[in-house]
Amino acid sequence: MSEVYVTRRARLRDRCQAGGSQSALISRPANVRYLAGTAPRGAVLLLGAGEDVLLCPGPLDDRTDGRPDEALRLHTLSRAGGDPAVAAADLAEARGWGSLAVEEHHLTMARHRAIRSVVPRLRLADLGGAVEQLRVIKDEEEISCLRIGAEIADQALGELLESILVGRTERHLALELERRLVDHGADGPAFATSVGAGPNSGRPGHRPTDRRVEEGDLLSVCLGANYRGYRCEIGRTFVIGTSPADWQIELYDLVFAAQRAGRESLAPGAAYRDVDRAARQVLESAGHHEGLPTLTGHGVGLEIDEDPQLAPAAMGKLDACVPVTVEPGVHLPGRGGVRIDDTLVVRPEADGGPELLTITTKELLAL
Amino acid sequence: MSEVYVTRRARLRDRCQAGGSQSALISRPANVRYLAGTAPRGAVLLLGAGEDVLLCPGPLDDRTDGRPDEALRLHTLSRAGGDPAVAAADLAEARGWGSLAVEEHHLTMARHRAIRSVVPRLRLADLGGAVEQLRVIKDEEEISCLRIGAEIADQALGELLESILVGRTERHLALELERRLVDHGADGPAFATSVGAGPNSGRPGHRPTDRRVEEGDLLSVCLGANYRGYRCEIGRTFVIGTSPADWQIELYDLVFAAQRAGRESLAPGAAYRDVDRAARQVLESAGHHEGLPTLTGHGVGLEIDEDPQLAPAAMGKLDACVPVTVEPGVHLPGRGGVRIDDTLVVRPEADGGPELLTITTKELLAL
Incomplete structure (x- = not known):
């Protein structure tokens, strides 16, 4: 080395x-x-x-x-x-x-x-x-650490989804996820795990509270593993119970479409602000202007939040082998919201396009 | 407020x-x-x-x-x-x-x-x-937050001691302690919980590893609760199994004596360096000069490590209502060591002397 x-x-x-x-x-x-x-x-x-x-x-x-x-x-x-x-x-x-x-x-x-x-x-x-x-540009050794970290986060999240969630607090779910990250070989969490239920769902960076998960809630989870110093990130939103409300399904579909637009715009040479705009305009065209996050993604590596920033005023263009998050979301005060967050590596079209590191499904799961 | x-x-x-x-x-x-x-x-x-x-x-x-x-x-x-x-x-x-x-x-x-x-x-x-x-000098509201935090840490530690420890890894014990801190009402751990078994015992700031607890080990634990922003600290060392070795008992008694000397020297007007010297000279007079920590205690509050520092070259004197740790320890490379750490509030003699916030026993427990 x-x-x-x-x-x-x-x-x-x-x-x-x-x-x-x-x-x-x-x-x-x-x-x-x-x-x-x-x-x-x-x-x-x-x-x-x-x-x-x-x-x-x-x-x-x-x-x-x-x-x-x-x-x-x-x-x-x-x-x-x-x-x-x-x-x-x-x-x-x-x-x-x-x-x-x-x-x-x-x-x-x-x-x-x-x-x-x-x-x-x-x-x-x-x-x-x-x-x-x-x-900013990672070598394959670095990307390999991120890939392993993402696998660990996928595993921890997958196991949580198999357990009973109703009645448990946001805090407990967050601690349980962090324990599972370490169980699967992480050096620790990449950042403080965020779990938001009901009105707290969909808030970026929400600190877990004593709010218990209830039937009918949206539930947002954001976590990542630190593997040999490299930090990745995954965020998903679920619905609790078998019959999601129409507004929950509509909001989920919208954020999913925004997140997909962001992911699909990742390519060597794409301007940071264009990636942001691709995701952001899907949300804005549906009437969401208030409460959108200031950025829709960022670089990851030895720190969880590093260059580049995918934001409206960001200057610069993506290169191959740059790992970034794509994480648009909408939060409706008092009701909750949806946030979907992946870590991907920018790759040229000839190599198959962006490499998705966090592979947990993005279908709306009813738990 | x-x-x-x-x-x-x-x-x-x-x-x-x-x-x-x-x-x-x-x-x-x-x-x-x-x-x-x-x-x-x-x-x-x-x-x-x-x-x-x-x-x-x-x-x-x-x-x-x-x-x-x-x-x-x-x-x-x-x-x-x-x-x-x-x-x-x-x-x-x-x-x-x-x-x-x-x-x-x-x-x-x-x-x-x-x-x-x-x-x-x-x-x-x-x-x-x-x-x-x-x-540096806290009001009674601040001390009350530290006192509650210390109670929470005592509870978390007490529960851990009732469980089976042999065969579990340092990492898992640390995560378990952090979960229990939150269970009992902490906003989170005050700092990264340290658990060291066998050769890792007694090292200040040891990061938990995959080392499993074995019969005959010394086991050092250092944890603290963050309660409303205020951070306390407690450290204890235990022996695993029913028959501690002579060197383990001797080392424990020595560190205990040093820690008591440090605690007993806490008083309004006492020089920082004199508190340090009280604890340090017990260890040095038994021939331990190498591997002693650079300080034997420090202030706690909104940060886990704040003024004053109880160290050989520190300038200044203690006041009433200053919470500090007293945490001497000895680590013998390859063998392990002992560390005993309390959070106390400096109080005048007339008020009963230093107030011990972390009340878990300091007898050598064989677990």
């Missing part, structure tokens, strides 16, 4: 040098993990000419996800409470690297000032979202 | 004005919650002369913990993706407040720059840890 990380760091180093910086300090944990293979708590990564150093506040142990790439030099701070970012800047100056690019969107003012006070002559620049940009 | 928040904000405003700033921007979520009663995702709080405003990136809903204090003005950003911190600075300038103190230990360089570019003439200062300092 070492080659993967060496290659990633080489690409970043090229960008950095093209931007005029001789070294780079990576502090955002998901970025550290992407480039180093692991992100021990508080660790930072220093990339310089011919030498990459992972600086950790304390000794590594198996609390840490993953193992550091063997080509890295490890540096453990001797002083408890020291800031590895400051130590990294100190090292950069000692090596004679005259400039250091930092992640200004992650580094706080206070840390930046601490660095500045220790190395007043080092030129500090902004690395911006360079690592986040590298992370 | 509104008075509580109004009073807290008035105290902060006094500090701020004493520091020469006419307004303050609070961005750290736990600080926002402390002063506003709630911290919607991405929200910031602007305190100014005669007007306090909670700026939110989107509409409030019941995904949010708590309700905003009624005395606050609510301001919802109309533009999706806008930064409430930038909007707050804009508002401060429009109101004619010439200076704004920001939380430089929380605000990133990029956000600071965005603020600077929108309000180039506003003087920006550093609020530092002013809100964190206010948060």
Whole structure:
């Protein structure tokens, strides 16, 4: 695996040098993990000419996800409470690297000032979202982790559907799903599992409450597995009882049509905003303008919510091998709603089009 | 409840004005919650002369913990993706407040720059840890939330001890504990529950693995409840089977003695470092120098790890009504270890001394 990380760091180093910086300090944990293979708590990564150093506040142990790439030099701070970012800047100056690019969107003012006070002559620049940009397109190893995570989430969801749901609370169903994710091999949930029943159904990011599932409810579930650091997402809405109301069926069919339109528009070269529009206009043309989510999908990977954003004002175009969610929904205040959410990988038409990772059925199931 | 928040904000405003700033921007979520009663995702709080405003990136809903204090003005950003911190600075300038103190230990360089570019003439200062300092001493309402949280954690732990443990994995025990926390009324776990068996026992912050509990193991458990935002912590170590080895009993007695020494040194006016030393020297005098944790306790509240730190180099003294953990431990690589962790509230001698919130027995239980 070492080659993967060496290659990633080489690409970043090229960008950095093209931007005029001789070294780079990576502090955002998901970025550290992407480039180093692991992100021990508080660790930072220093990339310089011919030498990459992972600086950790304390000794590594198996609390840490993953193992550091063997080509890295490890540096453990001797002083408890020291800031590895400051130590990294100190090292950069000692090596004679005259400039250091930092992640200004992650580094706080206070840390930046601490660095500045220790190395007043080092030129500090902004690395911006360079690592986040590298992370957008995934390699097949990364996609394989997402695929396994999606399988785990499908299994956990499938088992839940076989159990009796009426009378159980949203909280309990969410905890049960998280237990099943771990049972099937997840490192943990990818994010806080959301279960919404009745009036809570269809709300994006709903926190489970003590509301019990009742006959006649819509029930929305959104969960994902974290598998080797990679996080996927699946969301489904069900109806409880054998006779769904007309409005429930109509709303479900509408959201399903919107979600399908979004999925079908995924292709290399498609503009982010066009994918959003494809799904959104189905909902809007049925009169739903209020209460639509601000985005209909987003990238997934080492974080559950990463670039790109599929939203009305988003700039940019999809590439092959970019995994994204497509997750339109409608929530009617006081009544509930529907939300359908898949994780897919953008693939060219010649390879069969978008690859669906979350394969649980999207028929309206009456449970 | 509104008075509580109004009073807290008035105290902060006094500090701020004493520091020469006419307004303050609070961005750290736990600080926002402390002063506003709630911290919607991405929200910031602007305190100014005669007007306090909670700026939110989107509409409030019941995904949010708590309700905003009624005395606050609510301001919802109309533009999706806008930064409430930038909007707050804009508002401060429009109101004619010439200076704004920001939380430089929380605000990133990029956000600071965005603020600077929108309000180039506003003087920006550093609020530092002013809100964190206010948060150290708790009122009785806050302590009551911690007390209930501790009761919940005691209950969850007590129930686990009645079940069969041998053959179950660390992961499953941790998930079971978290389910029981929620069963008993917690909003969720206060932090990721730690369960370590055999060689993993006694490691601070150990992440549960697939290791199964075996006869003869030491088993360490550390958990806490989040109750209305307040987070407590309890840790215990048990022995599995009826005949603990001599080294296990000796190590347990030693850590117990260290933990008791730490607890007994808690008093208003006691130096943080003296509490640490009281516990630490028991362990060191028995020859344990390697592998001791960097601190023997810390404050708890809206965050699980807040000021003060009970550590060798910590500066400051305890006050009454400060809740802290006392959690020394020893881990012997390859063999395991012992960790005992309580949450207590510092109280004067006249009130009976430190109040123990986590009351599960600290006798060595053989399970």
